Amino acid sequence: MKKIRVFFAVLACKLARAAIRLLGRGGTDFPGRVALKICPDLLGQLAKTVTTVIVTGTNGKTTTSRMIEQAFIDSGISYFANKTGANLISGITAEFAVHSKLSGKCKYPWAVIESDEAAFKQVGKQVNPKAVVVTNVFRDQLDRYGEVTHTLNNIRIGLQGCKNAVVCLNADDSLSASLAEELPNEILFYGVNTPIYKTRVEEVSDAPYCIKCKSEYVYDYVTYGHLGGYRCPKCGYARPMPQVAVEEVLASDTEHSEVVISLDGKRYDANVNLPGGYNIYNAVSAMAAGKALGLDPAVVSKSLSQFACGFGRMEKFDIDGHSLRMILIKNPAGCNQVLNFLTDATEPFLFVACLNDRSFDGKDVSWIWDVDFERLTEMGDLLTGVYVSGVRADDMAARFKYAGVPTEKLRVIKDYSELLKACLAQDRPVFIMPTYTAMLDLRATVSKNYGFKNFWE
Numbered sequence: 315m316k317k318i319r320v321f322f323a324v325l326a327c328k329l330a331r332a333a334i335r336l337l338g339r340g341g342t343d344f345p346g347r348v349a350l351k352i353c354p355d356l357l358g359q360l361a362k363t364v365t366t367v368i369v370t371g372t373n374g375k376t377t378t379s380r381m382i383e384q385a386f387i388d389s390g391i392s393y394f395a396n397k398t399g400a401n402l403i404s405g406i407t408a409e410f411a412v413h414s415k416l417s418g419k420c421k422y423p424w425a426v427i428e429s430d431e432a433a434f435k436q437v438g439k440q441v442n443p444k445a446v447v448v449t450n451v452f453r454d455q456l457d458r459y460g461e462v463t464h465t466l467n468n469i470r471i472g473l474q475g476c477k478n479a480v481v482c483l484n485a486d487d488s489l490s491a492s493l494a495e496e497l498p499n500e501i502l503f504y505g506v507n508t509p510i511y512k513t514r515v516e517e518v519s520d521a522p523y524c525i526k527c528k529s530e531y532v533y534d535y536v537t538y539g540h541l542g543g544y545r546c547p548k549c550g551y552a553r554p555m556p557q558v559a560v561e562e563v564l565a566s567d568t569e570h571s572e573v574v575i576s577l578d579g580k581r582y583d584a585n586v587n588l589p590g591g592y593n594i595y596n597a598v599s600a601m602a603a604g605k606a607l608g609l610d611p612a613v614v615s616k617s618l619s620q621f622a623c624g625f626g627r628m629e630k631f632d633i634d635g636h637s638l639r640m641i642l643i644k645n646p647a648g649c650n651q652v653l654n655f656l657t658d659a660t661e662p663f664l665f666v667a668c669l670n671d672r673s674f675d676g677k678d679v680s681w682i683w684d685v686d687f688e689r690l691t692e693m694g695d696l697l698t699g700v701y702v703s704g705v706r707a708d709d710m711a712a713r714f715k716y717a718g719v720p721t722e723k724l725r726v727i728k729d730y731s732e733l734l735k736a737c738l739a740q741d742r743p744v745f746i747m748p749t750y751t752a753m754l755d756l757r758a759t760v761s762k763n764y765g766f767k768n769f770w771e
């Protein structure tokens with residue numbers, strides 16, 4: 315009976331996916347939902363023979379997954395991944411189904427799976443991964459997940475289902491690092507042993523107080539947000555020493571970072587081919603995943619210089635000699651990190667923000683007031699203009715006005731084709747920060763108007 319259910323569920327999923335592709339559409343949960351109706355534990359059935367690494371946490375899931383993917387490619391491992399960002403249980407199930415034969419046997423021995431934190435409660439248990447990477451816990455779209463402790467609890471429950479996994483935790487995040495002592499699993503801490511920015515934006519910490527006794531943490535250094543060398547003066551809870559650590563940041567600019575990562579007493583130079591301090595964290599977490607999976611660290615550290623970033627994650631487009639970078643934003647912490655790296659800019663640039671308020675963006679857009687956009691204004695002539703777009707373009711414009719962007723530098727352009735045209739008319743680098751659904755629409759417009767591949771191709 316089970317085999318028949320698996321057969322029909324996989325078949326239905328493949329057919330539904332093919333039909334949607336014929337219609338020229340990308341990511342959708344529909345095929346997976348159909349499959350799960352037919353066989354509710356399909357994911358568990360299909361994942362049985364696959365060695366899987368799951369990446370979860372608030373920020374950095376997609377980029378970390380792409381880095382691990384490159385490490386797999388360079389290690390000669392045959393794998394598949396949920397590249398399209400379909401990271402709920404339906405999307406992950408569909409990804410397993412389309413990479414399986416109708417018998418339910420997966421065609422690939424390995425998989426790299428990015429999982430939404432709430433979905434991880436189910437995904438972890440069913441997939442039974444060999445390794446899990448928790449990137450970090452930050453305050454996310456309020457209306458979707460509630461408080462940080464709620465996100466943390468989702469991850470906790472997910473990890474409890476991953477009985478056989480090596481768990482890679484961010485030592486610098488007091489929230490997720492605290493999960494270590496509750497878990498019987500082998501734990502691998504990773505972290506950054508040094509500050510990463512010369513100057514940082516002023517940020518509101520998402521976790522100023524000890525998770526155990528509520529006293530205020532003391533920091534030896536802060537990397538960004540609430541991440542860094544924290545310790546509680548009252549109960550003694552403190553940052554654990556990471557086994558995989560960034561020891562030095564040798565160089566960083568708006569294109570890349572060069573770091574030294576220590577692992578098992580050896581030092582590895584890594585040239586991370588994406589800018590921004592948060593990508594240094596993604597790199598060291600990928601190194602930790604490599605160790606958890608038994609990959610050669612020399613190979614993994616090299617692969618960090620050549621991985622392809624996920625769509626919209628610092629994705630770079632060269633259009634008629636113009637450089638355009640698209641940087642997905644989801645929450646104040648992620649957004650402040652983008653500003654941190656933009657303030658390293660040494661040549662004039664154009665800044666674009668696209669704000670939507672659909673459910674995948676977060677319906678409450680008040681978070682834009684928690685972002686230190688004032689830093690952009692302080693850049694003076696390096697910031698040549700600010701264009702805003704998206705469903706909530708007017709809210710975004712109000713935020714920039716309040717931040718002190720002069721009216722002559724500020725433009726509201728709601729049509730994406732017009733927006734891109736206006737960007738390219740400026741002869742300078744463009745940095746576009748869209749929220750999730752705005753990114754999908756904008757990405758589709760870039761594909762259509764300028765001949766780039768769609769993200770699902």
Ligand SMILES: [Zn+2]
Nearest residue numbers: 524527546549
């Ligand atoms: Zn304490």
